[in-house]
Amino acid sequence: MSSLKRQIKTEVKKMRSIEMQKLRSYEDKKMRRNSTSQPLNLLTSEIPASQPRNLSTSIFDISSPYISRLAKIERVARLTEKERLFTIAFEDKKTLGHSPGQFIMLSIPGYGEAPISVSSTPNKRNTFELCVRAVGNLTNALHNLTKGDRLWIRGPYGKGFPVEELKGKDLLFIAGGIGLVPMRSLIKTVLSERPSYGKIKLLYGVKSPDEILFKDELSEWQQTASMNVSITIDKPYPEWKGNTGVVTTLLPPLKIDETKTVVIVVGPPVMYKYVIMSLGDKRIAGHDIYLSLERRMKCGLGKCGHCQINSIYVCQEGPVFRLSDIRYLREAI
Ligand SMILES: Cc1cc2nc3c(=O)[nH]c(=O)nc-3n(C[C@H](O)[C@H](O)[C@H](O)COP(=O)(O)OP(=O)(O)OC[C@H]3O[C@@H](n4cnc5c(N)ncnc54)[C@H](O)[C@@H]3O)c2cc1C
Ligand code: FES
Numbered sequence: 001m002s003s004l005k006r007q008i009k010t011e012v013k014k015m016r017s018i019e020m021q022k023l024r025s026y027e028d029k030k031m032r033r034n035s036t037s038q039p040l041n042l043l044t045s046e047i048p049a050s051q052p053r054n055l056s057t058s059i060f061d062i063s064s065p066y067i068s069r070l071a072k073i074e075r076v077a078r079l080t081e082k083e084r085l086f087t088i089a090f091e092d093k094k095t096l097g098h099s100p101g102q103f104i105m106l107s108i109p110g111y112g113e114a115p116i117s118v119s120s121t122p123n124k125r126n127t128f129e130l131c132v133r134a135v136g137n138l139t140n141a142l143h144n145l146t147k148g149d150r151l152w153i154r155g156p157y158g159k160g161f162p163v164e165e166l167k168g169k170d171l172l173f174i175a176g177g178i179g180l181v182p183m184r185s186l187i188k189t190v191l192s193e194r195p196s197y198g199k200i201k202l203l204y205g206v207k208s209p210d211e212i213l214f215k216d217e218l219s220e221w222q223q224t225a226s227m228n229v230s231i232t233i234d235k236p237y238p239e240w241k242g243n244t245g246v247v248t249t250l251l252p253p254l255k256i257d258e259t260k261t262v263v264i265v266v267g268p269p270v271m272y273k274y275v276i277m278s279l280g281d282k283r284i285a286g287h288d289i290y291l292s293l294e295r296r297m298k299c300g301l302g303k304c305g306h307c308q309i310n311s312i313y314v315c316q317e318g319p320v321f322r323l324s325d326i327r328y329l330r331e332a333i
Helices: 003-034 040-046 055-059 137-143 177-191 215-224 269-281
Strands: 069-078 083-090 103-108 112-117 128-133 150-157 170-176 200-206 228-233 261-266 289-292 320-322
Touching: 083 137, 083 150, 103 137, 112 128, 112 137, 112 177, 128 137, 128 177, 170 177, 177 200, 177 215, 177 261, 200 215, 215 228, 261 269, 269 289
Parallel strands: 170 200, 170 261, 200 228, 261 289
Antiparallel strands: 069 083, 069 150, 083 128, 103 112, 103 150, 289 320
């Protein structure tokens, strides 16, 4: 190559380099002008370790129902061998904004995501409670977390209990096992306005005494809230002096005014059929019975079809349904 050619090539390289520098400086200025948050590449690699990396709030619109929000565990209480009660707060201090009977999708990166009912009342401003049974991947991972650990929450989703419609009525709650979890949100909401409701009864069935959830609250409700609580365990147990037999065995002796009683039922799928039959004997109409259905869920907001029963999506139109609305769906109960 002649020396002239080499000189020209070097000059062209220099000019290109100057042009690139100008362009970069222009792009930098433009980004700083337009952006109130950090540029994307800074979020992952260049923020000093001491600064929190607030991925959720910097780049995404956190008001979207599709997006999980970062939350922190404030407290963990062991309720039974398998169930723990988690008190949770969002990092941005916002409220969950749920109504009783709704659920959220909880995820821990690397372990998956699952629907969990909200167990606290909407009255709690900055925290909410989830009672979780350890059964698999995600729920066991959650049980290994402790105060201060972080997880992701999206929601609340679904339709809950018709709190306003229940006012002025006698209420009969029938819970089986972990079904007391979503019901607790409604019971506590109702008890916070106790004079607005008539007589309140709770029938609660569990397999054995050590599976009874919220023991202290059950006796508090019985003693102070003029609410009648009956607990039964499936089979006789050495130190158990209370009722034995499945939850439906508590129904026949009950005096119910069928003209003003609304029944709320939450429990394992097998329970519903028998409870509904017993309520039929008490002449309670299908439009006065509400149940919460549990189905496999993935998206939680009507997109994936995993929770479909015939023509309905449980995650969207439920999980709480009026019996008269689903009674004739073949796969519902
Ligand atoms: C609307 C709704 C509300 C729920 N609320 C609560 C709650 O408040 N507290 C709580 O502890 N659980 C609740 N669940 C159940 C909870 O979502 C499952 O236990 C959870 O998905 C299990 O996830 P995992 O990764 O730990 O278990 P996996 O590893 O996915 O599975 C463990 C075992 O459980 C079975 N399983 C998983 N999910 C379900 C399901 N939905 N139905 C039947 N079997 C299943 C699997 O087949 C497997 O045998 C709720 C479910 C729904 C649909
Ligand atoms: S869970 Fe996806 S549609 Fe209901």
